[in-house]
Amino acid sequence: MAETFDAVVVGAGISGTATAYHLKKGGMKRVLLLDREAGVANGPTRDSAAVVRMHYSEPVLVRAALDSREMFRNMKTMLGKDGGFKERGWFLALPPGMVPAAQRNIDMQRTLGLDARILPKSEFAQMTPWMNPEGVGGVVYEPGSGYADPVQTTEAFAHALQQLGGEIRTRAACRTLIRHGDRVVAVELDDETIHAGTVVNAAGPWSKYLAATIGLDMELRAVREQDAIWEVPKSRPMPACSFSTAIEAAYCRALGDGRFILGLGYPKEYHDVDPYNYKRTMDDDFRMVAFDKNVKRLPNLQGAKLLSSYASLYDITPDFYPYVGPREGISGYAEFCGGSGHGFKIAPGLSQKLARWILDGRTDKEFAGLSYDRIAKGKRYGGLGGNRG
Numbered sequence: 341m342a343e344t345f346d347a348v349v350v351g352a353g354i355s356g357t358a359t360a361y362h363l364k365k366g367g368m369k370r371v372l373l374l375d376r377e378a379g380v381a382n383g384p385t386r387d388s389a390a391v392v393r394m395h396y397s398e399p400v401l402v403r404a405a406l407d408s409r410e411m412f413r414n415m416k417t418m419l420g421k422d423g424g425f426k427e428r429g430w431f432l433a434l435p436p437g438m439v440p441a442a443q444r445n446i447d448m449q450r451t452l453g454l455d456a457r458i459l460p461k462s463e464f465a466q467m468t469p470w471m472n473p474e475g476v477g478g479v480v481y482e483p484g485s486g487y488a489d490p491v492q493t494t495e496a497f498a499h500a501l502q503q504l505g506g507e508i509r510t511r512a513a514c515r516t517l518i519r520h521g522d523r524v525v526a527v528e529l530d531d532e533t534i535h536a537g538t539v540v541n542a543a544g545p546w547s548k549y550l551a552a553t554i555g556l557d558m559e560l561r562a563v564r565e566q567d568a569i570w571e572v573p574k575s576r577p578m579p580a581c582s583f584s585t586a587i588e589a590a591y592c593r594a595l596g597d598g599r600f601i602l603g604l605g606y607p608k609e610y611h612d613v614d615p616y617n618y619k620r621t622m623d624d625d626f627r628m629v630a631f632d633k634n635v636k637r638l639p640n641l642q643g644a645k646l647l648s649s650y651a652s653l654y655d656i657t658p659d660f661y662p663y664v665g666p667r668e669g670i671s672g673y674a675e676f677c678g679g680s681g682h683g684f685k686i687a688p689g690l691s692q693k694l695a696r697w698i699l700d701g702r703t704d705k706e707f708a709g710l711s712y713d714r715i716a717k718g719k720r721y722g723g724l725g726g727n728r729g
Contacts, residue, residue, distance in 0.1 A: 345370040345507075347698070348527050348536040350514045350550060352377070353385035354490065354687040355662075355676045356542030357497045361419075362695035363540075364506040371506040372534065373498070374527070376513035381494035384544055387652035388490040388684040389567060389593045389601050391582040393430040394454050394482055397445050398721055400706050401661070402452050407689030412488050420503060421496035424489025428581040428594065429482060431468060433637060434458070435587045436477030446480070456482045470577040472637050475587055487582050487593055490684055497688075514543070516553040517673075524554060524673040538698055540674050545615040545655040547663075547677035556667070559715055560678055561656040562615040566626045567603045568649040574598045576640040583638070590633035592641075599647065602634045606660075606681075615653055622649035654681045659720040664690050665697055665711035674698055675712055 346368045349360040352375035360373040377383065392412055394405040411418060412425035434442055439458060446456050457480075459467060464479040471479075498508055517539055518526040526535045543550050545562035552558070572578050574597075584591040584605055593601040604626075613619075627649065635641040657663060657678035666674045676694055679687070690710075697703040714720060 342526070342533050342535055344535040345372045345537070347538045347540065348372045348374060348534055349540040349542055350374050350527065351542035351544055351547075351677075352380040352494070352498070352508065352510065353383050353542065353544055354381065354388075354494045354497070354684050355544070355679065355691060356540065357381070357494050357501065358688050358691035359540055359542060359676055359694055360506055361497045361501040361504070362692045363698065364501055364504045366695050366699045368699065371501070373501065373506065373508045374512045374514055374529075375510050377510060379510050380498045380508070381491045384653045384655070385490050385494055385684065387565075387567065387650060389591070389603060390488045390490040390493070390684050391430065391584075391591070391593055392425065392487055392685045393432075393485045393582065394449060394456065395430075395432060395442075395445060395480060396449075398661070399448065399452060400710065401686055402449050402454065404686040404689035404693070406452065406454060407692065408686055409484065411688040412493070415493070415496050419496040419500035421492075421499050423493035423496050426486045426488070427484060428486040430485035430582045431579070431584070432480035433471065433476050433583075433585040433587055434478050434480065435475060438586055439478045442478070442480055454482070455484055456480065468579070470579055470638060470640055471583075472639055485582065488684075514550065517541075517550060519554040519670075522669060523671045536672070538672050538674060540676060540694075540698070542676040544677055544679070545653045547655065547675065551675070554670075554673070556670070558663075558712065559658050560663075561610065561612055563610040563654050563656055564613045564618055564651050565654045565681065566622050566630070566649065566651045567601050568622060568627055568630060569595065569647045570600050570602055570631070570641065570644040571647050572598050572600060572641060572644045578638065578640055585637045588633040588637055590630060590637070592634050592638055600641075602630050604630050604633065610654070610656065613653070618651070618653070620651050622651060654679070656680045658715065659722070661721045662686070662690065662710060663712045664694050665703070665708060667711060668713050
């Protein structure tokens with residue numbers, strides 16, 4: 341006889357794992373988390389730079405980022421395990437032309453309780469001695485932000501889910517969803533069918549294929565994303581925080597012990613790939629471009645040693661805002677995908693709101709705007725562009 345769960349969440353990255361936890365924490369009796377890999381955080385979440393920053397131009401994501409940061413800070417108490425959050429601050433170097441828009445964002449963010457400001461040259465010269473100030477019009481500074489460990493964080497949510505009685509099954513690929521009329525009723529694995537009151541599609545770059553099994557379209561791109569880890573002599577001043585530059589469209593995130601993740605930010609070229617079959621090693625031209633852009637702003641990188649590199653995936657929506665929530669016209673189904681390269685930092689907060697939406701059958705108008713329904717209605721988000729929000 342087929343098993344029945346109140347909720348089945350497909351995808352054990354940060355989005356799916358945190359959603360499963362919040363559903364169980366919220367009172368749902370039987371919750372099952374599925375993933376085709378050998379453990380949680382074995383897809384794009386594992387490769388996230390895990391920068392934690394609040395800078396968005398829409399209140400809905402500022403609130404989600406703030407809620408998430410509180411969870412990062414209090415994870416040991418909340419979940420029983422630490423997620424590796426380091427409150428080292430976040431800096432964003434701006435060209436002069438971007439300062440007014442960033443200031444408007446910060447004015448809005450401060451009304452929501454965020455401690456953030458734009459440092460003038462007289463201040464950022466002192467606070468960022470490792471940064472080349474040439475061409476910098478101002479620097480956004482969030483003292484309470486930083487970075488976390490993506491695998492450790494996801495494992496903490498998984499641990500707490502299991503402690504509450506939730507179930508996790510790995511090496512359990514979901515092949516299709518089963519729909520009866522206007523309701524999703526089950527998921528089909530290789531060797532069994534599992535009935536569900538609600539199915540949450542949190543399969544990241546593979547979400548569109550899962551949605552297609554029940555006749556749902558999804559505008560979602562799977563693109564290849566690359567990062568490299570470099571080592572700098574510890575005697576050289578380097579940022580101990582997360583640092584981004586909108587001038588060069590690059591970022592640097594400290595790992596400790598003189599190691600740093602270097603990558604490229606928006607705007608940049610995105611190359612669509614088959615998420616089931618893509619090159620997982622770094623391209624030589626990326627290595628040079630990412631390093632050269634970063635070293636221009638962080639000159640102490642000169643002479644750094646390349647330690648390792650990798651290619652992973654982003655699941656990108658047309659407006660770079662995630663799809664979160666049910667859709668109109670179909671019940672027993674919700675989505676949480678389309679992180680668009682900034683999903684880790686907002687996933688804990690979004691998952692909590694999504695769980696409440698599923699449990700209560702309703703949510704506020706602002707949060708409901710994240711549903712995929714916005715695409716059909718032509719209500720896409722704007723902002724600074726790309727995954728800067």
